[in-house]
Structure formats: C-alpha cells, structure tokens
Amino acid sequence: MDLLSNLAMGFDIALSPFTLMLAVFGCFIGTIIGALPGLGPSNGVAILIPLTFSMGLDATSALVLMTAVYYGAMYGGRISSILLNIPGDEPALMTTLDGYPMAKQGRAGDALVISGVASFVGAFLSTIGLMLLAPLLAGVAFLFGPAEYFALYLLAFATLGGIGSNNQAKAAIASCIGLGIAMIGVDNNSGLPRLTGGNMHLFDGIDFLVAIVGLFAIAEVFFFIESHGKDTSIGVKLDKVTIPVREIMGSMVTMVRSSAVGFVAGILPGAGASLGSFLAYMTEKSIAGKKGGFGTGVAKGVAAPEAGNNAAAGGALVPMLTLGVPGSGTTAVLLALLMTLNITPGPTLFTDRPEVVWGLIASLLIANFVLLVMNVPMVKVFVKILMVPPWILLPGVTMVSFVGIYSLSGSYFDLVLMVAFGMLGWVLRKLDVPTVPIILGILLGGNMEDALRRAMVLSDGDWTYLFSSGISIGLWTVAVLGFVAPMFLRRYLTKPQRITD
Amino acid sequence: MASDRIFGAVVTLIALAYIASATQIQTSFMADPVGPKTFPIIIGAVAAICGIIMTLKPDEEPEWPELKTMGSLLIAVVVLVGYAYALKPLGFILPTAVTAAILSYQINPQPAKAAAAGVGLSIGLFVIFKFALGLSLFGLPKFVTG
Known part of the structure; x- marks a missing residue:
C-alpha cells in the first residue's frame, strides 16, 4: 500500500509538535482573515506570504502554515457572509443567499453551525479526493511535453476567462496584462533584458508578490475609502449557539453531493472555487425544486454552497500540485508561495519532494478537525472579530502589506509599484475586468513562453507540433470550448445577485 | 459605455x-x-x-464616485507613495502613524478616532513585527537613535 505508507510519512511530519502548532496557528489566523469583512482568502494569504518568507521557515513548514490559513479562510468566510451579508470573496457569495435570510430570522447560530459542518464535510472529502487523485494525475502529467504544457496554460486562461468572468474580451485583456508583465526583465534564453525601458529596477522583472498584494489588498483599501466603510454597518446579532442535529442530518446527503460537485469543479484549471459553490447551490436548488424554499433561508441552501466551496478549495489543489496550474485566485496565490519557496509544482514534486506533498496532505486532514472545533463550539470568538471597524482594519492591512513587501526587497521602488498595482486593481474592478487572470499571467507567463519555445526547438520551428499529440488536441479543444461556450450559455446560467435589505 | x-x-x-x-x-x-x-x-x-x-461592444457604465471621493482617493495614493519613500529614511513608527491615521480618516472621517487608530496601529504592528516575527525594522529615524 503505497498510499498508506506515504500517508504515514506525511503524518510523521505533520504531527511533529512544531508543524502541528503551525497548523493550529494557521487555522486560527485563517479563520480570522476569512471572517473579517473585506479580507478574503486570496488577499489574506497574499499579504501573509512576504511575512512568512521573511520569518525564514523551511519549505514544508511554510506550506503547512499557509495552506492552514487558506483552509481557515475558506471556513471563516462564511461568518461575514451569514452575519453581515458581506461575502469575503466570490465563492462566499452563494452562502449569503440563504445564510443571511436565516440570520435575519434569528437563526444565525444554526446557520453558522450547519455551514461549519458543511465546510468540514466538503473539505474533508475533497482532501481525501486530493489524496487519491493527485498521485494518479501526477502519473499522467509525466506524459506532458512542452506542447501539452503550452496547451494546458492556454486552457487555464481560457476557462478562467470564459467561465469565471462576465465578458470574454475583458478577461482576455486581463490575461494579456499579466502575461505582458511577466515578459519584463531578463530573457531566460538569451540573457538579454526585454521591455525594461532601461530601468535598472525592472531587470529582475516585476515580483509577482508585489502585483498580488497591490491588486488584492491595496485595491481593497481604495474600495473602502470610496464607500467610506458604509457597507459594513448592517449586521445581525448572534445570541446563543446550539447544534441543530436534525437539520444537519437532514442535509447530509446535500453536503456529500455538493462536495462531489465542488471537487470536480475545483479540479478544472482556471475555474475554481466560485464555480464549485455556484454549481453546488444550483444543483441542490433544482433537486429541491420550488418546495425546497432556496433563497428564503433553509439549511440545505447554507450547506450546499459551503460544502461545494470548501470541496472546490481542495479540488483546486490537485491541478496546482500536479501540473503547476492553479484553479482559482487563492490557489494562484498559493502557487506564488511555492515559487517563492523555490518548490516547482508538477509531477516531479511527488517523486522528488514526497515529504512536501504528503506532509501537506496530512496537515490538511489535521487542519480540518482543528477547524471544525474552532468553527462550531468556538464560533463566538470569531464573531467578536467582526466588530473590528474598517477604519482600523483597512489601514492595518495596508501597513502589513507595506512591511511585507518592504521586507522582501527593502526597496521603495517595489512599494511604489505596489501602490500603482492597487490603483490599477481599483480601476479594473470598477470596469468589471477580472484581476485573477493578471495574477495567473504574471505567475505562468514565463513558463508558458518557455513551453512554447522548447516545443519549437524540439520540432525545429514547425508550428503543427503544438497539435501533434492526442493530449494536446484534447486540451486545445477544451480550451476553445471553455472560452466560447459560456457566451451562449450565459443566458441560462445567470448568477444569482446579492440580496439587499 | x-x-x-x-x-x-x-x-x-x-x-x-x-x-x-x-x-x-x-x-x-x-x-x-x-x-x-x-x-x-x-x-x-x-x-x-x-x-x-x-x-x-462596451458594457454598461460603472458607477464612478463623485468628485469629492475621487479627491480623497487621490490623497490616499499620494500619501501611500509618500509612505513608500519615507519608510527607509524616517523609520517605521512615525510614517506609519501618520499614514494609518490619514487612511483611517478617509474611511471614517472622525479625527480623534483616526489619530488613535494611527498611533495604535503603528506601535502595535511595530511590536508584532519586531519582537514576535523578528523582522529587522528600524522604529525611529537613524539620526535620532544615532
């Protein structure tokens, strides 16, 4: 049993007191980040990466800490969705649809407990799925040559643009911005600088962390200044927390089904967690029919998106670890973390650094149980954190971002660049241009170009080589379909809008 | 449009x-x-x-903020850029307090609270970064500490 011995090795690493402490600490911080309105998993994880890096943790510890934060933020996101009707990020939007009405009926405690259990089921099942599927996919990934990788990167951008956004042209522009930025700096093949405009600061290229923190965290500050923090004042009180056993049991089937849906959606490169929670909610809504009362505050309506969302978070780790292609904004941020730690995700990760992979999987399993304990009996502690007003929180986030980026390079240039990215992020989000493809572009641009150039070296400049294998033709087909099909399906798949008071 | x-x-x-x-x-x-x-x-x-x-094929026009809000966004950008340049020569505590206070005021225009948030964040974060996380930060300008 390869799997069991690998898992035993993983637990060996994860159960060391230090790693265990990091996992618990990460879960705690993550839940806080998720619960804070205006701080979602992606910007939360993003501002912590530079700090983790400067703390000098080794690769496994840093990875355990940050994935615990990631899972924690997925759990915590539901707290602000349910109590304040403010989704921390896109996937959490679905939880507000039934969670907030439920809270308004005075059943906030029930909604929090049900969604906590649903998060646990989703995350637990998908971690098991990750454990079973990732080694298999890593085996398949060995068959990938440069032509296949090029097609795969294209697929990630296509599905992200097609499924994840409202306007294909805008998503494609965002991808191009990211890819274009990735080209800046010294060319790997020739060693000559490209597109730097002669600026010495740009010879190393633009650090993706600068872009991520700018686009996610600093842009968020601008949004709060624009709204003067008005969005946050309405809230629902949480009185007492009891465990609604019957409703949890009643929605168990929903949770399992949603986990499966979410996991599959999460695996799709580029599609990620928002699709997971959306599909899970819509599936359950159509199964329940009109009598199900979805949208009015029913237990299943809270359980489905939360299980789907958390399962997708686990599913998104599958392509990220085996192929190096992230499935969502937050996994893109985690990929940035891996790159910062000098770990190259891909099939070789499983054979060369098994301790990283299995240590990570084991920590995820442990983190799940820790999170269940933190999020059900201790949920009141985190609810208190919602009381932090935005006029303290957002300046704090800014300062943490500045110190994090400053500690990486010690140069004012990166800080100014970060502010510029913040402005760009604000303008783009105003214009409904998605920012995640930019991050993906900056992260993958170099690899994508390398894949293309290596493919052309192998084929001696013959472009048909890109479509020469079954795998690459398949990937190109899915990429084109993923980009084009949503244009026609959009009429049928309108996303439910956020409910207003 | x-x-x-x-x-x-x-x-x-x-x-x-x-x-x-x-x-x-x-x-x-x-x-x-x-x-x-x-x-x-x-x-x-x-x-x-x-x-x-x-x-x-443009989409619908987004809601742009009014001129006054645009003004405060511009101030925020200027302050943040100034902060980026000030962090090295002036140390962490002073620029952070000022910047955090200004940002806080922009989100919630109450001067007393904003000032308190600035000072509190500056000192609190300095303690966390310096002593809990062990980052090498200079609290005060070099010409003060010598």
Whole structure:
C-alpha cells in the first residue's frame, strides 16, 4: 500500500509538535482573515506570504502554515457572509443567499453551525479526493511535453476567462496584462533584458508578490475609502449557539453531493472555487425544486454552497500540485508561495519532494478537525472579530502589506509599484475586468513562453507540433470550448445577485 | 459605455506600443526558432484585438464616485507613495502613524478616532513585527537613535 505508507510519512511530519502548532496557528489566523469583512482568502494569504518568507521557515513548514490559513479562510468566510451579508470573496457569495435570510430570522447560530459542518464535510472529502487523485494525475502529467504544457496554460486562461468572468474580451485583456508583465526583465534564453525601458529596477522583472498584494489588498483599501466603510454597518446579532442535529442530518446527503460537485469543479484549471459553490447551490436548488424554499433561508441552501466551496478549495489543489496550474485566485496565490519557496509544482514534486506533498496532505486532514472545533463550539470568538471597524482594519492591512513587501526587497521602488498595482486593481474592478487572470499571467507567463519555445526547438520551428499529440488536441479543444461556450450559455446560467435589505 | 470605450482604446494603444517595443528586443546569437520577440508580440496582438472589441461592444457604465471621493482617493495614493519613500529614511513608527491615521480618516472621517487608530496601529504592528516575527525594522529615524 503505497498510499498508506506515504500517508504515514506525511503524518510523521505533520504531527511533529512544531508543524502541528503551525497548523493550529494557521487555522486560527485563517479563520480570522476569512471572517473579517473585506479580507478574503486570496488577499489574506497574499499579504501573509512576504511575512512568512521573511520569518525564514523551511519549505514544508511554510506550506503547512499557509495552506492552514487558506483552509481557515475558506471556513471563516462564511461568518461575514451569514452575519453581515458581506461575502469575503466570490465563492462566499452563494452562502449569503440563504445564510443571511436565516440570520435575519434569528437563526444565525444554526446557520453558522450547519455551514461549519458543511465546510468540514466538503473539505474533508475533497482532501481525501486530493489524496487519491493527485498521485494518479501526477502519473499522467509525466506524459506532458512542452506542447501539452503550452496547451494546458492556454486552457487555464481560457476557462478562467470564459467561465469565471462576465465578458470574454475583458478577461482576455486581463490575461494579456499579466502575461505582458511577466515578459519584463531578463530573457531566460538569451540573457538579454526585454521591455525594461532601461530601468535598472525592472531587470529582475516585476515580483509577482508585489502585483498580488497591490491588486488584492491595496485595491481593497481604495474600495473602502470610496464607500467610506458604509457597507459594513448592517449586521445581525448572534445570541446563543446550539447544534441543530436534525437539520444537519437532514442535509447530509446535500453536503456529500455538493462536495462531489465542488471537487470536480475545483479540479478544472482556471475555474475554481466560485464555480464549485455556484454549481453546488444550483444543483441542490433544482433537486429541491420550488418546495425546497432556496433563497428564503433553509439549511440545505447554507450547506450546499459551503460544502461545494470548501470541496472546490481542495479540488483546486490537485491541478496546482500536479501540473503547476492553479484553479482559482487563492490557489494562484498559493502557487506564488511555492515559487517563492523555490518548490516547482508538477509531477516531479511527488517523486522528488514526497515529504512536501504528503506532509501537506496530512496537515490538511489535521487542519480540518482543528477547524471544525474552532468553527462550531468556538464560533463566538470569531464573531467578536467582526466588530473590528474598517477604519482600523483597512489601514492595518495596508501597513502589513507595506512591511511585507518592504521586507522582501527593502526597496521603495517595489512599494511604489505596489501602490500603482492597487490603483490599477481599483480601476479594473470598477470596469468589471477580472484581476485573477493578471495574477495567473504574471505567475505562468514565463513558463508558458518557455513551453512554447522548447516545443519549437524540439520540432525545429514547425508550428503543427503544438497539435501533434492526442493530449494536446484534447486540451486545445477544451480550451476553445471553455472560452466560447459560456457566451451562449450565459443566458441560462445567470448568477444569482446579492440580496439587499 | 464611455468608460469601456476609453479603456478599450487605451488598451489598444498600450498594446501597440508594447508590440513596437517588443520588435526592438535584442536577439542573441544563440537564437531558438521562436526567439525572444514572438511571444510578447502575440500577447500584444491579442490585447490589441480585445481592446478594439471592447471599444466596439462596451458594457454598461460603472458607477464612478463623485468628485469629492475621487479627491480623497487621490490623497490616499499620494500619501501611500509618500509612505513608500519615507519608510527607509524616517523609520517605521512615525510614517506609519501618520499614514494609518490619514487612511483611517478617509474611511471614517472622525479625527480623534483616526489619530488613535494611527498611533495604535503603528506601535502595535511595530511590536508584532519586531519582537514576535523578528523582522529587522528600524522604529525611529537613524539620526535620532544615532
């Protein structure tokens, strides 16, 4: 049993007191980040990466800490969705649809407990799925040559643009911005600088962390200044927390089904967690029919998106670890973390650094149980954190971002660049241009170009080589379909809008 | 409508400029079949096409904030850029307190609370970064501490 011995090795690493402490600490911080309105998993994880890096943790510890934060933020996101009707990020939007009405009926405690259990089921099942599927996919990934990788990167951008956004042209522009930025700096093949405009600061290229923190965290500050923090004042009180056993049991089937849906959606490169929670909610809504009362505050309506969302978070780790292609904004941020730690995700990760992979999987399993304990009996502690007003929180986030980026390079240039990215992020989000493809572009641009150039070296400049294998033709087909099909399906798949008071 | 058209046009112009500068990239003697120019040019071309599509088929106009809010956003940007330049020569505590207070005031215009938030965040974060996380930060300007 390869799997069991690998898992035993993983637990060996994860159960060391230090790693265990990091996992618990990460879960705690993550839940806080998720619960804070205006701080979602992606910007939360993003501002912590530079700090983790400067703390000098080794690769496994840093990875355990940050994935615990990631899972924690997925759990915590539901707290602000349910109590304040403010989704921390896109996937959490679905939880507000039934969670907030439920809270308004005075059943906030029930909604929090049900969604906590649903998060646990989703995350637990998908971690098991990750454990079973990732080694298999890593085996398949060995068959990938440069032509296949090029097609795969294209697929990630296509599905992200097609499924994840409202306007294909805008998503494609965002991808191009990211890819274009990735080209800046010294060319790997020739060693000559490209597109730097002669600026010495740009010879190393633009650090993706600068872009991520700018686009996610600093842009968020601008949004709060624009709204003067008005969005946050309405809230629902949480009185007492009891465990609604019957409703949890009643929605168990929903949770399992949603986990499966979410996991599959999460695996799709580029599609990620928002699709997971959306599909899970819509599936359950159509199964329940009109009598199900979805949208009015029913237990299943809270359980489905939360299980789907958390399962997708686990599913998104599958392509990220085996192929190096992230499935969502937050996994893109985690990929940035891996790159910062000098770990190259891909099939070789499983054979060369098994301790990283299995240590990570084991920590995820442990983190799940820790999170269940933190999020059900201790949920009141985190609810208190919602009381932090935005006029303290957002300046704090800014300062943490500045110190994090400053500690990486010690140069004012990166800080100014970060502010510029913040402005760009604000303008783009105003214009409904998605920012995640930019991050993906900056992260993958170099690899994508390398894949293309290596493919052309192998084929001696013959472009048909890109479509020469079954795998690459398949990937190109899915990429084109993923980009084009949503244009026609959009009429049928309108996303439910956020409910207003 | 207008915003999308303007944005599309700007993207197209930048993309064309990007393509133009990509054609100027030096090639070395160890050239591969693709070379360092091709991929940037493809990206530029795709961006230019999408920019034109946006100009022709704009979405609905977003809600831009009123002039006063734009003003406070501009102030925030100026303050943040100033903070970026001040962090090294002036140390952590002073610039952070000032910047945090200004940002806080912009989100919630109550001077007393904003000042308290600035001072509190500055000192609190300094303690966390310096002593809990062990980052090497200078609290005060070098000419004060010597």
